[in-house]
Amino acid sequence: xxxxxxxxxxxxxxxxxxxxxxxxxxxxxxxxxxxxxxxxxxxxxxxxxxxxxxxxxxxxxxxxxxxxxxxxxxxxxxxxxxxxxxxxxxxxxxxxxxxxxxxxxxxxxxxxxxxxxxxxxxxxxxxxxxxxxxxxxxxxxxxxxxxxxxxxxxxxxxxxxxxxxxxxxxxxxxxxxxxxxxxxxxxxxxxxxxxxxxxxxxxxxxxxxxxxxxxxxxxxxxxxxxxxxxxxxxxxxxxxxxxxxxxxxxxxxxxxxxxxxxxxxxxxxxxxxxx
Amino acid sequence: xxxxxxxxxxxxxxxxxxxxxxxxxxxxxxxxxxxxxxxxxxxxxxxxxxxxxxxxxxxxxxxxxxxxxxxxxxxxxxxxxxxxxxxxxxxxxxxxxxxxxxxxxxxxxxxxxxxxxxxxxxxxxxxxxxxxxxxxxxxxxxxxxxxxxxxxxxxxxxxxxxxxxxxxxxxxxxxxxxxxxxxxxxxxxxxxxxxxxxxxxxxxxxxxxxxxxxxxxxxxxxxxxxxx
Amino acid sequence: xxxxxxxxxxxxxxxxxxxxxxxxxxxxxxxxxxxxxxxxxxxxxxxxxxxxxxxxxxxxxxxxxxxxxxxxxxxxxxxxxxxxxxxxxxxxxxxxxxxxxxxxxxxxxxxxxxxxxxxxxxxxxxxxxxxxxxxxxxxxxxxxxxxxxxxxxxxxxxxxxxxxxxxxxxxxxxxxxxxxxxxxxxxxxxxxxxxxxxxxxxxxxxxxxxxxxxxxxxxxxxxxx
Numbered sequence: 001x002x003x004x005x006x007x008x009x010x011x012x013x014x015x016x017x018x019x020x021x022x023x024x025x026x027x028x029x030x031x032x033x034x035x036x037x038x039x040x041x042x043x044x045x046x047x048x049x050x051x052x053x054x055x056x057x058x059x060x061x062x063x064x065x066x067x068x069x070x071x072x073x074x075x076x077x078x079x080x081x082x083x084x085x086x087x088x089x090x091x092x093x094x095x096x097x098x099x100x101x102x103x104x105x106x107x108x109x110x111x112x113x114x115x116x117x118x119x120x121x122x123x124x125x126x127x128x129x130x131x132x133x134x135x136x137x138x139x140x141x142x143x144x145x146x147x148x149x150x151x152x153x154x155x156x157x158x159x160x161x162x163x164x165x166x167x168x169x170x171x172x173x174x175x176x177x178x179x180x181x182x183x184x185x186x187x188x189x190x191x192x193x194x195x196x197x198x199x200x201x202x203x204x205x206x207x208x209x210x211x212x213x214x215x216x217x218x219x220x221x222x223x224x225x226x227x228x229x230x231x232x233x234x235x236x237x238x239x240x241x242x243x244x245x246x247x248x249x250x251x252x253x254x255x256x257x258x259x260x261x262x263x264x265x266x267x268x269x270x271x272x273x274x275x
Numbered sequence: 276x277x278x279x280x281x282x283x284x285x286x287x288x289x290x291x292x293x294x295x296x297x298x299x300x301x302x303x304x305x306x307x308x309x310x311x312x313x314x315x316x317x318x319x320x321x322x323x324x325x326x327x328x329x330x331x332x333x334x335x336x337x338x339x340x341x342x343x344x345x346x347x348x349x350x351x352x353x354x355x356x357x358x359x360x361x362x363x364x365x366x367x368x369x370x371x372x373x374x375x376x377x378x379x380x381x382x383x384x385x386x387x388x389x390x391x392x393x394x395x396x397x398x399x400x401x402x403x404x405x406x407x408x409x410x411x412x413x414x415x416x417x418x419x420x421x422x423x424x425x426x427x428x429x430x431x432x433x434x435x436x437x438x439x440x441x442x443x444x445x446x447x448x449x450x451x452x453x454x455x456x457x458x459x460x461x462x463x464x465x466x467x468x469x470x471x472x473x474x475x476x477x478x479x480x481x482x483x484x485x486x487x488x489x490x491x492x493x494x495x496x497x498x499x500x501x502x503x
Numbered sequence: 504x505x506x507x508x509x510x511x512x513x514x515x516x517x518x519x520x521x522x523x524x525x526x527x528x529x530x531x532x533x534x535x536x537x538x539x540x541x542x543x544x545x546x547x548x549x550x551x552x553x554x555x556x557x558x559x560x561x562x563x564x565x566x567x568x569x570x571x572x573x574x575x576x577x578x579x580x581x582x583x584x585x586x587x588x589x590x591x592x593x594x595x596x597x598x599x600x601x602x603x604x605x606x607x608x609x610x611x612x613x614x615x616x617x618x619x620x621x622x623x624x625x626x627x628x629x630x631x632x633x634x635x636x637x638x639x640x641x642x643x644x645x646x647x648x649x650x651x652x653x654x655x656x657x658x659x660x661x662x663x664x665x666x667x668x669x670x671x672x673x674x675x676x677x678x679x680x681x682x683x684x685x686x687x688x689x690x691x692x693x694x695x696x697x698x699x700x701x702x703x704x705x706x707x708x709x710x711x712x713x714x715x716x717x718x719x720x721x722x723x724x725x726x727x728x
Contacts, residue, residue, distance in 0.1 A: 056630075061633060087635070090634070096625075111645065112636065116641070117636075349668070349707060349710065350682070353682070353703050354703075357703070361696030361699060444569070446569035478573075485567035489567060
């Protein structure tokens with residue numbers, strides 16, 4: 001596994017006092033968070049609570065008004081930071097996959113390494129093949145995104161992000177646009193990634209995934225983190241009433257076999273969808 | 276006079292065009308009358324050609340198709356010249372230039388409208404016709420009472436865009452001598468040698484009239500947008 | 504009155520030379536229109552308010568004024584502007600004036616075609632490109648533009664057809680194209696119906712294939728979405 005040299009436990013994402021508004025809508029009201037290398041943090045919270053906006057501030061797809069963000073040694077909130085260069089270190093996988101429809105699966109994965117990292121084509125191609133076989137799609141290299149199922153598209157999107165050899169991976173509701181029977185294959189890939197030691201921030205309401213994979217859960221509500229802590233503690237002994245209420249709403253959707261696959265956001269991203 | 280010498284010391288003079296303003300306004304009245312008359316004449320013809328194109332009788336639909344494509348594919352200016360210089364005089368009787376102008380524009384606009392109406396009719400979901408027939412309506416009733424009202428509504432923005440384009444196209448009739456806004460401006464320009472001043476004022480008049488219409492059309496597009 | 508196409512057909516080479524003028528002025532105008540149009544479209548989607556305003560002003564003004572006036576204004580105003588700015592008097596060749604005038608006119612319409620094509624690309628695509636470390640320029644050229652092109656080509660074809668037809672208007676500023684030749688031939692022969700019908704057929708040789716292509720592209724674009 002690449003990108004994981006460095007000591008586990010050293011802070012790799014540091015966020016201090018993040019604020020963001022859209023007109024009168026105050027989406028983030030002072031969010032701080034530290035994530036250490038190798039940690040998996042799941043962000044939960046109701047629709048519009050600021051989770052997606054927070055995630056997109058981390059790689060500066062959204063410009064925060066106030067606050068400081070450091071990711072993998074890049075001070076993202078500094079005007080002099082070379083954003084394209086810093087973003088190579090931060091993979092983003094979003095709800096709608098956003099694969100390039102005019103490129104094949106292989107080209108999708110090769111595009112970043114060739115255009116941005118200036119890797120020789122042969123090397124980029126070989127690496128793309130490796131990554132696609134890691135997500136179980138080496139037989140689809142010549143397909144176009146529209147020929148794939150949603151689950152397959154999302155796995156390609158993960159491979160595309162990994163091709164940049166990122167230090168951190170951000171997932172914004174990676175399974176919420178998928179049919180229930182397709183979420184498993186994506187979550188499996190994500191779990192493997194976590195097992196390999198990737199640092200991950202995941203906006204998701206897949207409780208089953210969170211309880212098995214996450215080191216920590218952060219509960220967002222109304223633009224702040226109302227509570228965060230070890231997964232087990234948040235799920236079984238949340239201190240905040242808001243967290244308990246939110247979790248019980250999620251649980252009331254629990255399917256019979258115990259797998260939690262439904263999403264109270266009804267497939268819509270939170271405040272991030274404003275952009 | 277050496278034009279270069281005149282330009283070197285070019286002084287703007289809006290006097291002549293301001294003096295000619297009443298003439299411009301008279302021309303504007305003709306322009307508006309041309310556009311309104313053309314729209315009034317061409318709309319029923321456009322609808323008729325749209326139905327003809329959708330007709331199950333091969334010959335009818337072919338003839339309508341040929342008409343529509345012919346007028347969409349050739350320059351409007353040629354159509355105007357054929358009518359004004361050719362057909363008009365050939366009719367023998369002295370036909371008013373205004374009438375010839377409206378005829379030429381109408382033939383053209385009807386072709387474009389036919390295409391708009393046909394597209395709109397065909398864009399109405401098949402299920403609408405089926406539902407109407409299922410409740411016992413005849414084909415004719417289903418078309419007139421169910422399909423057509425929806426189609427007309429759907430074609431509003433495109434028809435409005437056609438109208439704006441027609442409003443500007445009336446200027447071409449100046450080239451065959453219809454005394455509309457542009458020709459009045461042109462005559463002032465020839466008289467005064469104040470080409471830039473005159474034409475910018477004429478352009479401004481068109482802008483002031485057309486731009487609000489375009490804004491309205493944008494609103495119509497938003498309001499009647501069909502999800503595709 | 505009897506139609507007699509003989510005299511017109513005798514002068515066919517003369518008219519075909521006019522067609523060459525039509526094609527030349529159209530080709531030049533397409534190049535000018537596409538280039539300026541893309542620039543205006545980029546202004547209209549730029550993050551800067553004043554730039555967006557300027558782009559919008561250009562599009563709104565040009566689209567609100569008849570082509571004939573744009574052409575006449577161009578022929579008379581441009582020499583004055585250049586004279587005032589440089590102190591040198593210039594003569595613009597009629598063909599060049601036609602290309603520029605028609606091109607700048609078409610640019611306003613093409614800008615809207617480009618703009619809506621670019622805006623039709625989902626914002627997630629831009630996001631995906633930026634997230635892999637592409638610069639804005641790389642995202643535009645490698646991700647947005649190729650996808651926008653698919654949306655742009657059908658309406659752009661229709662705009663090109665309109666442009667070729669509109670090139671007939673440039674005869675009013677003395678561009679030596681088909682319409683001008685038709686006019687002078689008619690002055691000699693005094694057979695307007697025959698002359699203009701033959702000229703219409705010559706136009707059709709170019710415009711009808713364009714119409715068919717444009718209609719087909721629009722249909723498949725509508726079916727594809």
